[in-house]
Amino acid sequence: MTKFKKPTKAVLSDAGFGSRFLPIVKTIPKSLIPLGNKPAMQYIVEECVHAGIEEIIIVATPEGKPMYEDYFTNPVPRMRALLESQGKMDRYKSVEEILNFPKITVVLQDPELPYGNGSPFVSVRDMIDEDEAFIAIYSDDIVVGGEGAVKALMDEFDRRGGEISALMGAQETPGREVEKYGVIKFKEGTDEVEFMVEKPKMEEAPSHLAVYGRYILTPKVFKYLNKDETGKDAELWMTDAVSKLAGSDGGVYAVTVADGTWCTTGDPKGWFMTQLKMVMDENKYADEVKEFVARY
Ligand code: G1P
Numbered sequence: 001m002t003k004f005k006k007p008t009k010a011v012l013s014d015a016g017f018g019s020r021f022l023p024i025v026k027t028i029p030k031s032l033i034p035l036g037n038k039p040a041m042q043y044i045v046e047e048c049v050h051a052g053i054e055e056i057i058i059v060a061t062p063e064g065k066p067m068y069e070d071y072f073t074n075p076v077p078r079m080r081a082l083l084e085s086q087g088k089m090d091r092y093k094s095v096e097e098i099l100n101f102p103k104i105t106v107v108l109q110d111p112e113l114p115y116g117n118g119s120p121f122v123s124v125r126d127m128i129d130e131d132e133a134f135i136a137i138y139s140d141d142i143v144v145g146g147e148g149a150v151k152a153l154m155d156e157f158d159r160r161g162g163e164i165s166a167l168m169g170a171q172e173t174p175g176r177e178v179e180k181y182g183v184i185k186f187k188e189g190t191d192e193v194e195f196m197v198e199k200p201k202m203e204e205a206p207s208h209l210a211v212y213g214r215y216i217l218t219p220k221v222f223k224y225l226n227k228d229e230t231g232k233d234a235e236l237w238m239t240d241a242v243s244k245l246a247g248s249d250g251g252v253y254a255v256t257v258a259d260g261t262w263c264t265t266g267d268p269k270g271w272f273m274t275q276l277k278m279v280m281d282e283n284k285y286a287d288e289v290k291e292f293v294a295r296y
Contacts, residue, residue, distance in 0.1 A: 001163040001251050004218045007154065009055045009128065010048040010135035013120035014041065014064060015109040018140075020267035029064030030266060031139040032071065035275050036282075037094070039071065040265050044139050045101055047148035053135060056104045057127060059120035068106045075099055113227055116235030121217070122225045130219055133157065133164070136238075138213030140270075144277055146260025149214040156255045157216055165251035166221060166242050168193075169214035171262050176202050180264075181210035182239040184254050193252040198232060198239040209254065211239070212262050221245055 018030035025033075031041040045056055058068050076095060083092050107127075113119040121136050128134050135150055143149050149169040156167055170184055179199055185206035187194040197206060215238075224241035231240045246252035263274035279289050 001165075002218075002220075003162045004133040004164065005129070005131055006157060006162060007133045007135045007216055008053065009057060009132070010053045010137060010150070011057045011059060011121055011124050012041065012044055012048075012137045012139045013059045013117065014068075014139045015059045015061055015120040015123075016115075016117065017061075018266065021271075027063070029061060029067060032064070032067055033265075033271065035142070035265065035271070035278055040142055041068070041071075041139050042098070043142050044137055045072075045104070047143060047150050048135060048137075049101060050148060051135075051150035051154050053150065054102050056102065057124050058104065058106045058139075059109050059123055060106050062108060065106050065108055068104075072098060072101065072104045072106075114230050114234065114236045116230065116237055118225045118236040118238040118241050121238070122222060122236075125219070125222055128219055133162065133216050133218045136215040136217045138266075140264060140266035141213035142263050142265055142274055143214075143257070143260040144263050144274065145281060148260055149212070149255070149257040149262070152255050152257045152259065153214060153216045156253070160253070163251065164216070164253060165218055165245050165249045166253075167216040168242065168252075168254050169212050169257050169262075170209045170254040171212060171256060173208050173210040178202055178205045178208050178210060181212070183207060184209045184211060186254075191253060192250065193242075193246045193254055195243040195246055196239045197243075198237055209256070211254070212257075212264075214257075215242070217242075220249055 014029050014031040018025040021030055032039040060068050080092055083089055109120050110123040113122060153167050179202055182196045182198050183200055183205045184196050185194045221241050224244040231237045264270040265274045280286050
């Protein structure tokens with residue numbers, strides 16, 4: 001099995017229409033919607049930085065690109081000057097934290113590619129060396145609490161000595177929940193993935209182990225992310241590509257992440273529950289919020 005270099009780059013996709021979240025996503029990209037005082041995307045950047053990632057590439061929509069560039073680079077000098085004159089520089093610290101992140105590049109999805117969650121990653125193919133593995137993230141999936149999934153994937157990459165085709169974060173999912181996700185089937189009696197099915201009916205699901213939006217991919221996956229290999233709804237699916245990779249090359253494994261809670265924020269209900277979980281976990285407001293919820 002080919003040995004790949006450990007990831008130093010993370011590709012974070014927010015290039016979809018996010019139509020479950022219309023109308024707000026008409027103007028604000030899905031992962032710039034805040035959870036508390038930070039956008040979802042920032043939690044993901046922090047998870048990557050914590051795991052030692054040195055370069056972040058965000059794949060955005062044409063509307064989203066300038067907003068991400070502003071968010072991650074604008075030092076808002078007018079605000080800084082006012083806060084300084086008022087002796088409130090402690091409030092500016094959170095802006096400095098953002099400005100100190102490692103290199104963040106925002107790129108557009110290749111307009112020639114079909115719609116689908118595989119396309120943002122093919123769009124940055126030229127930014128990835130042939131022998132390097134990279135982190136790939138759907139930026140509407142947040143890990144609340146704990147070290148996050150990127151660190152767990154990096155540790156697993158080390159444990160396997162870089163000899164992989166792909167690694168993915170996974171979690172046991174109860175009952176009908178499984179119908180919302182990509183679901184894993186292992187090769188009999190091994191820890192190697194045989195294939196994945198996207199959003200199966202519960203009765204047909206090969207397991208209850210759902211993939212969440214965290215992968216370590218190798219450039220091998222690009223062989224199966226061609227614009228004429230679309231699947232369901234004429235979209236280009238990462239699930240299909242990784243499934244084909246598992247079937248042909250092998251070396252695809254899943255990592256169950258127990259440290260932290262996987263929350264999906266890509267629709268208003270998921271976003272609201274994530275927000276609530278974060279607030280309940282946050283000591284400062286937790287008791288008041290619990291009391292408020294109990295009262296109503
Ligand atoms: C996407 C993927 C799916 C994965 C899920 C995790 O689905 O297609 O395989 O399990 O993210 O959140 P979506 O959330 O876009 O419906």
